[in-house]
Structures are given as structure tokens and as C-alpha cells.
Amino acid sequence: MKNLFLLFIAFVSAPYGAFSQEAFKITHGPYLQALGETGVNIVWTTNKKAVAWVEIAPADGTHFYERERPKVFAANDGIKTESTVHNVRIDGLQPNTKYRYRVYTQEVLSHESYIIKYGGIAASEVYRTELPVFKTHDPKAERISFAVINDMHQQNDKIRQLLGQVNWADNQLVFFNGDMQNNSRNEAQIFNSFMDTADSIFADRIPMYYARGNHETRGEFAGQFSQYFPTETGKLYYLLRTGPICFVVLDTGEDKPDSDIEYSGIADYDAYRSRQAAWLKEALQRPEYRDAPYKVVIAHIPPFGGWHGEKEVAEKFVPLLNEAGAQIMLSGHLHRNVKRMPESGSAWRFPVLVNSNSSIIKATADRRQLQIEVFDLAGKKIDAVTVQPSR
Numbered sequence: 001m002k003n004l005f006l007l008f009i010a011f012v013s014a015p016y017g018a019f020s021q022e023a024f025k026i027t028h029g030p031y032l033q034a035l036g037e038t039g040v041n042i043v044w045t046t047n048k049k050a051v052a053w054v055e056i057a058p059a060d061g062t063h064f065y066e067r068e069r070p071k072v073f074a075a076n077d078g079i080k081t082e083s084t085v086h087n088v089r090i091d092g093l094q095p096n097t098k099y100r101y102r103v104y105t106q107e108v109l110s111h112e113s114y115i116i117k118y119g120g121i122a123a124s125e126v127y128r129t130e131l132p133v134f135k136t137h138d139p140k141a142e143r144i145s146f147a148v149i150n151d152m153h154q155q156n157d158k159i160r161q162l163l164g165q166v167n168w169a170d171n172q173l174v175f176f177n178g179d180m181q182n183n184s185r186n187e188a189q190i191f192n193s194f195m196d197t198a199d200s201i202f203a204d205r206i207p208m209y210y211a212r213g214n215h216e217t218r219g220e221f222a223g224q225f226s227q228y229f230p231t232e233t234g235k236l237y238y239l240l241r242t243g244p245i246c247f248v249v250l251d252t253g254e255d256k257p258d259s260d261i262e263y264s265g266i267a268d269y270d271a272y273r274s275r276q277a278a279w280l281k282e283a284l285q286r287p288e289y290r291d292a293p294y295k296v297v298i299a300h301i302p303p304f305g306g307w308h309g310e311k312e313v314a315e316k317f318v319p320l321l322n323e324a325g326a327q328i329m330l331s332g333h334l335h336r337n338v339k340r341m342p343e344s345g346s347a348w349r350f351p352v353l354v355n356s357n358s359s360i361i362k363a364t365a366d367r368r369q370l371q372i373e374v375f376d377l378a379g380k381k382i383d384a385v386t387v388q389p390s391r
């Protein structure tokens with residue numbers, strides 16, 4: 001009987017024992033966020049709570065082990081962050097310069113009063129593999145290429161098919177223009193839905209910038225969005241100047257009125273869009289926008305269609321963008337390809353190009369023009385818009 005009892009204890013405790021002994025490891029990433037001329041965020045996750053840092057080195061041909069590389073820690077108000085989501089902001093980089101980076105995490109076993117016990121280390125492989133290399137933006141660049149996908153709704157095959165059309169040797173940035181997920185319920189969904197695929201294709205070395213869609217706002221994990229997709233300002237709307245283009249990235253929020261039954265009383269997007277409009281009015285006065293030869297707006301919900309969110313975009317953002325000479329708005333949300341030029345009576349005085357859920361925008365700006373082209377899943381060009389430099 002006693003033996004049977006011990007066998008029972010061994011059996012019921014086995015799953016817990018197996019789980020508790022899982023090796024400390026990196027689970028997702030690393031990937032780049034908020035890359036600018038002199039800084040970048042690097043994000044990754046681990047299966048257990050840890051402190052984290054990045055070792056950064058120029059991509060100058062020296063061996064990574066040639067010397068001690070500078071360490072930049074994940075920290076907040078002077079305290080190293082203990083988390084499973086690691087976000088290291090690196091500033092003070094040189095513009096138009098290539099860097100290598102190695103991510104490093106050390107498990108925190110316990111933290112009681114003054115005593116912290118550390119566990120194992122999980123870091124990027126350096127000895128046999130090449131570390132990822134990224135290049136900071138060049139303010140003097142005359143030529144820039146970028147790609148935009150949106151409304152993938154967790155379809156990794158489509159993401160692979162569309163991003164497979166990008167010439168990565170000549171593409172400096174990628175925008176995810178919203179609704180990459182159906183909703184946001186946990187961390188695993190972010191990575192299983194699209195982010196692991198993005199990382200395997202480009203996101204550890206080519207920066208991805210996110211314009212949040214309405215589906216990313218839904219679900220009990222939606223409030224964690226900026227932990228995984230940080231921006232330089234901490235807001236989900238921002239200006240991004242790279243070479244001749246100033247991108248105005250907006251967060252258009254939800255599509256129905258805030259009181260809609262679907263939102264269960266959790267939506268507050270009218271006030272959010274009003275605050276964003278106040279920011280936009282000021283931001284459009286900045287030299288990085290005013291002096292840019294090309295002024296491109298990235299916004300998930302377009303300013304037409306008659307739904308509340310669309311009307312809000314038309315009423316709160318578009319007049320400011322008209323006034324400031326915005327040259328094109330790239331949108332999604334509708335799951336079809338639409339091009340609306342400025343029309344008599346239309347709110348917008350620039351073309352609005354809506355990319356479908358089965359196409360990719362590829363664009364190149366140079367001194368002569370900004371050429372924006374749309375390609376379907378098979379790689380066939382289905383539309384194009386040419387923008388002339390504003391100055």
C-alpha cells in the first residue's frame with residue numbers, strides 16, 4: 001500500500017516537476033522597434049523572469065569577442081527591470097551606421113528585500129553564428145524604400161507570401177498598418193499570429209513600425225500592446241523622419257461608437273482621437289515634417305465609409321493634414337483595394353490608398369518622385385500612385 005502511495009505521489013508531481021525544471025531560455029525575438037537616426041529599441045521574451053541587457057558593437061568586421069562590448073540594460077528609473085518581456089532602449093548611436101547586437105538575460109530566481117538570487121543565462125549565440133546587423137537611418141539619404149502590409153488577421157502564410165516579394169537588400173523599413181491579429185488575448189497569440197513569422201523574415205535587422213488597427217485594441221491583453229511594440233515617445237502615434245520622407249503614423253482606434261455593445265464599456269477612443277489631434281496639430285509644425293520632401297500618412301482606418309471611426313478620422317485628423325500639405329494617406333481596414341483621389345466635396349485633399357488584406361504596398365522615394373505600387377499575392381502589380389516632392 002505504501003509503495004502504491006509513493007507511486008501516486010510521483011505520478012501527480014511529475015508534470016509539475018517537469019515544468020519547474022524547464023531550462024531558462026529565450027522564447028521569442030529579438031526584434032527591432034522604433035529605429036531612428038541615433039537610437040533603437042530591442043525587444044525579446046524569455047520563459048522566466050529575468051534581468052536583461054544588450055551588448056552593442058559596430059559592424060566593422062572585428063570579431064565580437066575582440067573586446068568587452070558596451071552593455072545597455074533594460075531598466076526603469078534606475079532599477080533593472082525584472083520581467084519576461086525585455087525592452088532595451090539604446091541611444092547615442094551614429095546615424096547611417098551599421099551595428100551588431102547580442103541580447104542577454106539572466107533569470108531572477110527570487111528577490112526578497114536586499115537579496116536577489118540569480119539563475120541561468122540565455123543569450124544570443126555568438127561563437128558560430130552571425131549576430132543580426134541593423135543600420136540607423138540616414139538623415140541625408142536621398143533614396144528610401146519601404147513596404148506596408150495590413151489586415152493579415154493571423155494568416156502567417158499570407159504574410160510570408162507578401163513579404164517574400166520584398167527585396168530586403170533595398171528596403172529600409174516595414175509598416176504593419178493594423179489588424180495583424182483578430183484580437184489580443186495573450187502573449188503567445190502575438191507571436192503565433194504574425195510576429196514570429198515577421199522575425200524569421202526581417203524584423204531582427206530591418207525595423208518594423210506599427211500603426212495599431214482596431215482589432216489590436218480588442219481582448220484582455222490589448223493593454224499590453226506597447227510593451228511589445230514600443231515607440232520612442234511612448235505613444236502609439238508618432239512622426240518618423242527617414243531620408244526624404246516624413247511618416248505621420250496615426251492610431252485610428254476603433255471603428256464603431258465607443259458605447260457599442262461589442263466593446264463592453266471598455267472603449268474611450270473619441271477622447272483619445274481628440275488628444276491625438278491636438279498632438280498632430282503641433283507635430284505637423286515641426287521641421288522634420290515641414291522640411292520633408294515627402295509627407296506620408298499611415299493610418300489603419302481611412303477617412304471614408306460612413307462608420308463612426310471613419311468619420312472621426314475625416315473630421316479630427318484630415319483637416320489638419322490638408323492644412324499641413326500631407327501628400328498621401330496609406331490605409332487598410334476595408335479588406336479591399338481602393339484608391340480615392342481628392343474629389344470635389346471630399347474631406348481629403350490628397351490621395352487615399354487603401355491596401356487590401358491580400359496585397360502589399362512597395363514604395364521608393366528618390367529626388368524625382370515617390371513611387372507607390374500595390375502588388376497582389378501572386379506579385380502582380382494592381383495599382384500605383386506617384387507623388388511629386390513638395391519642395
Ligand SMILES: [Fe+2]
Nearest residue numbers: 179213214333
Ligand atoms: Fe480594421
